[in-house]
Each structure stands twice: as C-alpha cells, then as structure tokens.
Amino acid sequence: MLDTEFFRRWLRAADAAVTREADRLTALDSPIGDADHGSNLRRGFHAVLEALDSPEGAAATTPGAVLVLAGRRLISSVGGASGPLYGTLLRRTGKALGDAPEVSRDAFASALHTGVEAVAALGGAARGDKTMLDALVPAVEALTGGGTFAAARAAADTGAEATIPLLARKGRASYLGERSIGHQDPGATSSALLVAALGTAQGGGPGE
Ligand code: ADP
Ligand code: MG
Numbered sequence: 189m190l191d192t193e194f195f196r197r198w199l200r201a202a203d204a205a206v207t208r209e210a211d212r213l214t215a216l217d218s219p220i221g222d223a224d225h226g227s228n229l230r231r232g233f234h235a236v237l238e239a240l241d242s243p244e245g246a247a248a249t250t251p252g253a254v255l256v257l258a259g260r261r262l263i264s265s266v267g268g269a270s271g272p273l274y275g276t277l278l279r280r281t282g283k284a285l286g287d288a289p290e291v292s293r294d295a296f297a298s299a300l301h302t303g304v305e306a307v308a309a310l311g312g313a314a315r316g317d318k319t320m321l322d323a324l325v326p327a328v329e330a331l332t333g334g335g336t337f338a339a340a341r342a343a344a345d346t347g348a349e350a351t352i353p354l355l356a357r358k359g360r361a362s363y364l365g366e367r368s369i370g371h372q373d374p375g376a377t378s379s380a381l382l383v384a385a386l387g388t389a390q391g392g393g394p395g396e
Contacts, residue, residue, distance in 0.1 A: 191290040194389055195254045196240060201385035203233035209381060216374040220361035225374040228268040235265035251291050255282025269359055270375055273307050273320065274382075280306035297331035304328050317357040318368065320375035323347040327383045337387040344383040348376040 206213065210226030217225035239245050239261040240254065248254045259279025263272050281303030285291050291299070304324045308314060315325045323344040330343035349372065356368035359375075 189290040189292055190251060190296055192249060192251050192254055195251045197389035198385055199233070199236055199240065199254070199258055201388035202382050203237050205381040205385050205388075206230055206233050206378060209378075213374050213378055216372055216377055220356060220364055220368050220371045221374060222360060224268055225270060225378065228266045228270055229274075229378055232262045232266040232271055232274070236261045250285070250287050250289055251296075252282045252285035252287055255279065255285065258282075269311070270320070270378070273311055273375075276310050277303045277307050277324070279303075293331070294334065297328065297333075297335075301328050301332065311358055313358040316354065318351045318354040318361060318373045318376070319356075319358050320373070320379040322351045322354070322373065323376040323379035323383065327379070337383075337390055341380070341384045341387055344380040348372060348380040351376045 206226070206229040210230045212226065213229060214223050214226035217223050236258045239257055240248070245254075245257060248257045255278045259275040259277070259282060261275075262278060263275030265271065266275070281299045284299035284302040285295065288295070304321070307324065308321055311319065311321075313319045313321050315321050324347075326343040326347040327340040330340040331337075351373040352371065353369060354373075355366065356362045356364065356373070361368045361371075361373065
C-alpha cells in the first residue's frame with residue numbers, strides 16, 4: 189500500500205530530480221522552445237515543497253490531499269504551459285484518490301490514468317504529438333495491470349526518447365513545424381523524471 193508519506197517522498201524526489209536536471213531540461217527547451225522548462229519546473233517543485241511544509245501542507249493527511257495541494261501550487265507558481273498541465277495531472281490524480289488514508293498500487297495506477305486523461309483534455313494533445321503525454325501514457329500503461337515502478341520508468345524513458353523523430357503538434361514546438369524533428373521533447377523528458385521519482389520514493393530505485 190502507498191501511504192501519505194510515500195506521496196510526500198515522491199514530490200521531494202521529483203523536486204530533487206528537476207533541480208538536478210534543470211539545465212538539461214532548459215537546454216532541450218532551447219532549440220524547440222523558449223529555454224525555460226528547467227527553471228519553470230525547478231520553481232514549481234520548490235513551491236510545492238514549501239506548501240507541503242506550511243500549515244496547509246501539515247493539514248494534508250491523505251495521499252489525495254497531498255497531490256491536490258501540490259497540483260494547485262504548480263498551477264499557481266509556473267507561468268509556462270507545463271505548470272497548468274503538471275498541476276492538472278497531480279490535482280486530478282489526487283481527486284481520483286479521494287480521501288483514503290492509503291491506496292493500493294492498482295488504485296494509484298487508475299487515478300494516474302484519470303490525471304493523464306485530464307492533461308490530454310486540457311492541452312488537446314494525444315500520444316505521438318511530441319509532448320509530455322509521450323512519456324506519461326506509456327508509463328500509465330506499464331503500471332496498469334500490476335506493473336512495477338521500474339517498468340513504468342523504463343516505459344517513460346523509452347517514450348521520451350521516441351519523441352526525437354516526431355513532429356511537434358502541440359505547444360511552442362509546434363510553431364517550428366518540420367524543424368521540431370530531431371529534438372527530444374523537454375516535457376516528455378521531465379515526465380520521465382517524475383515517473384523515475386516513484387521508484388526513488390519506494391526506496392531501492394537506482395538513479396535519483
Ligand atoms: P512553455 O512551452 O510555455 O515555455 P514549458 O517550457 O515549461 O512551457 O513546457 C514545455 C513542455 O510542455 C513541452 O515540451 C511539452 O511536453 C509540454 N506541452 C506543451 N503544450 C502541451 C499540450 N498542449 N499538451 C501536453 N503537453 C504540452
Ligand atoms: Mg518553455
């Protein structure tokens with residue numbers, strides 16, 4: 189079972205990963221964006237950790253409440269497209285978890301599916317459009333039916349790398365048309381970091 193502490197560890201591990209990889213994320217956002225993805229996420233996840241340490245954060249005593257609070261903070265602290273999108277992912281995943289004090293892996297996989305669908309609805313994107321969904325959708329598929337966090341991580345990494353030859357159809361990168369081909373999508377790359385952070389939160393996961 190995954191308890192509230194697991195979800196706090198997940199967000200701490202995500203903050204550590206986006207902080208460590210901020211320069212790489214910004215470098216990926218340079219040829220096909222506006223070179224702010226790393227700084228956007230670093231600012232956003234620092235704000236999430238601050239919120240979790242605040243009195244409001246102390247009152248978030250269920251997995252769902254922790255994720256809803258984190259999502260709201262991402263939406264309010266990140267100006268770029270990724271803030272509302274990642275914020276929606278966490279907020280809608282949290283809402284789907286309800287007020288259970290701990291949740292099974294299957295319940296989490298199903299809630300994350302709901303969150304990813306909400307990202308697709310908000311951004312009007314689908315897998316193959318060269319966005320964060322190219323890492324998130326395969327990760328959820330890997331988790332659904334009992335897959336491990338390691339399997340989800342591998343699926344997200346493969347999905348992020350598979351964005352390189354794709355033509356961007358959504359977001360800033362889509363303004364470049366054919367010139368978006370040949371570059372890895374920054375949002376898919378950060379999504380793979382967030383999925384990898386699940387393994388870190390569980391303990392024993394290599395890398396983060
Ligand atoms: P901005 O594009 O506003 O500068 P960021 O640089 O922080 O925001 O984030 C860019 C990432 O957001 C892209 O690499 C892509 O993965 C993701 N993204 C952009 N638009 C969409 C969308 N409509 N649906 C899903 N993801 C998107
Ligand atoms: Mg950008």
